[in-house]
Amino acid sequence: MSKPSFDYRLDEDTDPEAGGPSELESSTSSSPNISHREWYDKQIGKNPYYEVYHKPVVNRPGALLILCILSLCVSLTVTALDALIVCKHLKDVYMATGLVAGPAGFLASFFGMIFLRLQSNCLAIVVLNMDTSALCLNAFCAFHSIVIATVGQLTDMSLWAKQVGISVLCLIYVCLIVAHFILMSMATCTRFKWKSTDSKQPK
Incomplete structure:
Protein backbone atom coordinates (compact mmCIF):
# COMPACT_ATOMS: atom_id res chain seq x y z
CA MET A 1 0.00 0.00 0.00
CA SER A 2 1.41 3.34 -0.98
CA LYS A 3 1.65 6.22 1.45
CA PRO A 4 -1.30 8.61 1.30
CA SER A 5 -0.47 12.18 0.48
CA PHE A 6 -0.48 14.80 3.21
CA ASP A 7 -3.81 16.32 2.14
CA TYR A 8 -5.36 12.84 1.91
CA ARG A 9 -6.22 13.10 -1.77
CA LEU A 10 -6.61 9.81 -3.63
CA ASP A 11 -4.46 8.77 -6.57
CA GLU A 12 -5.13 10.58 -9.83
CA ASP A 13 -5.21 7.37 -11.90
CA THR A 14 -8.57 6.32 -10.43
CA ASP A 15 -11.05 4.90 -12.88
CA PRO A 16 -13.11 7.81 -14.25
CA GLU A 17 -16.08 5.51 -14.94
CA ALA A 18 -16.56 5.11 -11.21
CA GLY A 19 -17.12 8.80 -10.75
CA GLY A 20 -13.60 9.38 -9.43
CA PRO A 21 -11.34 12.45 -9.39
CA SER A 22 -10.96 12.61 -13.20
CA GLU A 23 -14.65 13.06 -13.65
CA LEU A 24 -14.83 15.40 -10.68
CA GLU A 25 -12.09 17.68 -12.04
CA SER A 26 -13.73 17.82 -15.48
CA SER A 27 -16.97 18.95 -13.96
CA THR A 28 -17.51 22.70 -14.14
CA SER A 29 -20.58 22.78 -11.95
CA SER A 30 -20.20 24.89 -8.80
CA SER A 31 -22.90 23.00 -6.89
CA PRO A 32 -21.82 19.99 -4.81
CA ASN A 33 -22.41 16.56 -6.33
CA ILE A 34 -23.75 14.07 -3.81
CA SER A 35 -22.67 11.06 -5.87
CA HIS A 36 -19.06 12.26 -5.89
CA ARG A 37 -19.14 12.79 -2.14
CA GLU A 38 -20.49 9.30 -1.58
CA TRP A 39 -17.81 7.90 -3.87
CA TYR A 40 -15.06 9.60 -1.87
CA ASP A 41 -16.55 8.34 1.39
CA LYS A 42 -16.44 4.78 0.08
CA GLN A 43 -12.85 5.11 -1.09
CA ILE A 44 -11.73 6.60 2.21
CA GLY A 45 -13.47 3.82 4.09
CA LYS A 46 -11.45 1.22 2.18
CA ASN A 47 -8.17 2.61 3.51
CA PRO A 48 -7.51 1.13 6.98
CA TYR A 49 -4.73 3.66 7.61
CA TYR A 50 -6.73 6.76 6.70
CA GLU A 51 -8.05 7.57 10.16
CA VAL A 52 -4.62 7.30 11.78
CA TYR A 53 -3.55 10.55 10.12
CA HIS A 54 -6.29 12.45 11.95
CA LYS A 55 -5.02 11.63 15.42
CA PRO A 56 -1.64 11.10 17.07
CA VAL A 57 0.06 7.72 16.73
CA VAL A 58 1.26 6.89 20.26
CA ASN A 59 3.58 3.90 19.94
CA ARG A 60 5.03 4.14 23.48
Whole structure:
Protein backbone atom coordinates (compact mmCIF):
# COMPACT_ATOMS: atom_id res chain seq x y z
CA MET A 1 0.00 0.00 0.00
CA SER A 2 1.41 3.34 -0.98
CA LYS A 3 1.65 6.22 1.45
CA PRO A 4 -1.30 8.61 1.30
CA SER A 5 -0.47 12.18 0.48
CA PHE A 6 -0.48 14.80 3.21
CA ASP A 7 -3.81 16.32 2.14
CA TYR A 8 -5.36 12.84 1.91
CA ARG A 9 -6.22 13.10 -1.77
CA LEU A 10 -6.61 9.81 -3.63
CA ASP A 11 -4.46 8.77 -6.57
CA GLU A 12 -5.13 10.58 -9.83
CA ASP A 13 -5.21 7.37 -11.90
CA THR A 14 -8.57 6.32 -10.43
CA ASP A 15 -11.05 4.90 -12.88
CA PRO A 16 -13.11 7.81 -14.25
CA GLU A 17 -16.08 5.51 -14.94
CA ALA A 18 -16.56 5.11 -11.21
CA GLY A 19 -17.12 8.80 -10.75
CA GLY A 20 -13.60 9.38 -9.43
CA PRO A 21 -11.34 12.45 -9.39
CA SER A 22 -10.96 12.61 -13.20
CA GLU A 23 -14.65 13.06 -13.65
CA LEU A 24 -14.83 15.40 -10.68
CA GLU A 25 -12.09 17.68 -12.04
CA SER A 26 -13.73 17.82 -15.48
CA SER A 27 -16.97 18.95 -13.96
CA THR A 28 -17.51 22.70 -14.14
CA SER A 29 -20.58 22.78 -11.95
CA SER A 30 -20.20 24.89 -8.80
CA SER A 31 -22.90 23.00 -6.89
CA PRO A 32 -21.82 19.99 -4.81
CA ASN A 33 -22.41 16.56 -6.33
CA ILE A 34 -23.75 14.07 -3.81
CA SER A 35 -22.67 11.06 -5.87
CA HIS A 36 -19.06 12.26 -5.89
CA ARG A 37 -19.14 12.79 -2.14
CA GLU A 38 -20.49 9.30 -1.58
CA TRP A 39 -17.81 7.90 -3.87
CA TYR A 40 -15.06 9.60 -1.87
CA ASP A 41 -16.55 8.34 1.39
CA LYS A 42 -16.44 4.78 0.08
CA GLN A 43 -12.85 5.11 -1.09
CA ILE A 44 -11.73 6.60 2.21
CA GLY A 45 -13.47 3.82 4.09
CA LYS A 46 -11.45 1.22 2.18
CA ASN A 47 -8.17 2.61 3.51
CA PRO A 48 -7.51 1.13 6.98
CA TYR A 49 -4.73 3.66 7.61
CA TYR A 50 -6.73 6.76 6.70
CA GLU A 51 -8.05 7.57 10.16
CA VAL A 52 -4.62 7.30 11.78
CA TYR A 53 -3.55 10.55 10.12
CA HIS A 54 -6.29 12.45 11.95
CA LYS A 55 -5.02 11.63 15.42
CA PRO A 56 -1.64 11.10 17.07
CA VAL A 57 0.06 7.72 16.73
CA VAL A 58 1.26 6.89 20.26
CA ASN A 59 3.58 3.90 19.94
CA ARG A 60 5.03 4.14 23.48
CA PRO A 61 2.23 5.21 25.84
CA GLY A 62 3.94 3.52 28.78
CA ALA A 63 7.13 5.48 28.29
CA LEU A 64 5.18 8.73 27.97
CA LEU A 65 3.25 7.98 31.16
CA ILE A 66 6.44 7.20 33.10
CA LEU A 67 8.07 10.42 31.86
CA CYS A 68 4.99 12.42 32.89
CA ILE A 69 4.92 10.89 36.38
CA LEU A 70 8.65 11.45 36.94
CA SER A 71 8.43 15.01 35.64
CA LEU A 72 5.45 15.64 37.90
CA CYS A 73 7.37 14.47 40.98
CA VAL A 74 10.44 16.53 40.07
CA SER A 75 8.34 19.66 39.50
CA LEU A 76 6.58 19.30 42.84
CA THR A 77 9.92 18.84 44.63
CA VAL A 78 11.41 21.93 42.96
CA THR A 79 8.38 23.96 43.99
CA ALA A 80 8.57 22.71 47.58
CA LEU A 81 12.31 23.42 47.90
CA ASP A 82 12.01 26.92 46.54
CA ALA A 83 9.02 27.58 48.80
CA LEU A 84 11.14 26.54 51.80
CA ILE A 85 13.89 28.91 50.72
CA VAL A 86 11.44 31.78 50.43
CA CYS A 87 9.79 31.04 53.80
CA LYS A 88 12.85 30.25 55.95
CA HIS A 89 15.97 31.69 54.36
CA LEU A 90 14.90 34.76 52.42
CA LYS A 91 16.64 37.90 53.65
CA ASP A 92 17.52 39.79 50.49
CA VAL A 93 15.90 40.04 47.10
CA TYR A 94 15.40 36.56 45.67
CA MET A 95 13.96 35.75 42.23
CA ALA A 96 12.32 32.46 43.33
CA THR A 97 12.62 30.96 39.86
CA GLY A 98 11.68 27.54 41.22
CA LEU A 99 8.22 28.83 42.08
CA VAL A 100 7.76 29.56 38.37
CA ALA A 101 9.58 26.63 36.80
CA GLY A 102 8.00 24.07 39.14
CA PRO A 103 4.34 24.86 38.42
CA ALA A 104 5.12 25.22 34.70
CA GLY A 105 6.61 21.73 34.69
CA PHE A 106 3.69 20.42 36.72
CA LEU A 107 1.16 21.77 34.21
CA ALA A 108 3.11 20.40 31.25
CA SER A 109 3.23 16.94 32.83
CA PHE A 110 -0.43 17.08 33.85
CA PHE A 111 -1.59 18.00 30.35
CA GLY A 112 0.73 15.31 28.99
CA MET A 113 -1.22 12.71 30.97
CA ILE A 114 -4.51 14.17 29.76
CA PHE A 115 -3.18 13.84 26.21
CA LEU A 116 -2.59 10.13 26.77
CA ARG A 117 -6.28 9.79 27.64
CA LEU A 118 -7.76 11.93 24.84
CA GLN A 119 -5.05 11.63 22.13
CA SER A 120 -6.07 14.71 20.18
CA ASN A 121 -3.87 16.52 17.66
CA CYS A 122 -4.91 19.92 19.05
CA LEU A 123 -4.06 18.86 22.59
CA ALA A 124 -0.76 17.44 21.33
CA ILE A 125 0.20 20.86 19.94
CA VAL A 126 -0.71 22.46 23.28
CA VAL A 127 1.43 19.92 25.16
CA LEU A 128 4.39 20.46 22.82
CA ASN A 129 4.23 24.21 23.43
CA MET A 130 3.94 23.70 27.18
CA ASP A 131 6.92 21.33 27.09
CA THR A 132 8.97 23.99 25.32
CA SER A 133 8.01 26.66 27.87
CA ALA A 134 8.71 24.37 30.83
CA LEU A 135 12.05 23.39 29.30
CA CYS A 136 13.17 27.01 29.02
CA LEU A 137 11.98 27.92 32.53
CA ASN A 138 13.65 24.93 34.17
CA ALA A 139 16.90 25.50 32.29
CA PHE A 140 16.95 29.10 33.51
CA CYS A 141 16.08 27.99 37.06
CA ALA A 142 18.96 25.50 37.01
CA PHE A 143 21.36 28.18 35.79
CA HIS A 144 20.12 30.66 38.41
CA SER A 145 20.46 28.13 41.24
CA ILE A 146 23.96 27.15 40.13
CA VAL A 147 25.04 30.79 40.11
CA ILE A 148 23.64 31.37 43.61
CA ALA A 149 25.23 28.18 44.97
CA THR A 150 28.67 28.90 43.49
CA VAL A 151 29.15 32.68 43.66
CA GLY A 152 26.42 33.67 46.08
CA GLN A 153 28.66 33.33 49.15
CA LEU A 154 26.05 31.40 51.10
CA THR A 155 26.92 30.84 54.75
CA ASP A 156 23.93 28.66 55.61
CA MET A 157 24.69 25.10 54.50
CA SER A 158 21.03 24.11 54.44
CA LEU A 159 20.31 26.97 52.03
CA TRP A 160 23.27 25.93 49.88
CA ALA A 161 22.03 22.33 49.84
CA LYS A 162 18.56 23.43 48.76
CA GLN A 163 19.99 25.52 45.91
CA VAL A 164 22.09 22.60 44.74
CA GLY A 165 19.06 20.32 44.98
CA ILE A 166 16.97 22.70 42.88
CA SER A 167 19.66 22.95 40.21
CA VAL A 168 20.07 19.16 40.01
CA LEU A 169 16.33 18.55 39.87
CA CYS A 170 15.85 21.17 37.17
CA LEU A 171 18.58 19.56 35.07
CA ILE A 172 16.89 16.18 35.53
CA TYR A 173 13.60 17.73 34.48
CA VAL A 174 15.22 19.16 31.35
CA CYS A 175 16.37 15.66 30.36
CA LEU A 176 12.93 14.19 31.05
CA ILE A 177 11.07 16.88 29.14
CA VAL A 178 13.39 16.56 26.13
CA ALA A 179 12.63 12.83 25.97
CA HIS A 180 8.91 13.58 26.36
CA PHE A 181 9.06 16.20 23.61
CA ILE A 182 10.73 13.75 21.22
CA LEU A 183 8.10 11.06 21.83
CA MET A 184 5.31 13.61 21.45
CA SER A 185 6.79 14.81 18.16
CA MET A 186 6.99 11.24 16.89
CA ALA A 187 3.33 10.75 17.78
CA THR A 188 2.22 13.96 16.08
CA CYS A 189 4.37 14.60 12.99
CA THR A 190 2.99 13.12 9.76
CA ARG A 191 6.37 11.79 8.66
CA PHE A 192 6.65 9.59 11.73
CA LYS A 193 3.03 8.49 11.29
CA TRP A 194 3.91 7.21 7.83
CA LYS A 195 6.81 5.20 9.23
CA SER A 196 4.61 3.81 11.99
CA THR A 197 1.82 2.69 9.67
CA ASP A 198 4.26 1.30 7.09
CA SER A 199 5.84 -0.95 9.72
CA LYS A 200 2.39 -2.37 10.56
CA GLN A 201 1.53 -3.26 6.98
CA PRO A 202 1.78 -6.97 6.06
CA LYS A 203 4.67 -7.85 3.79
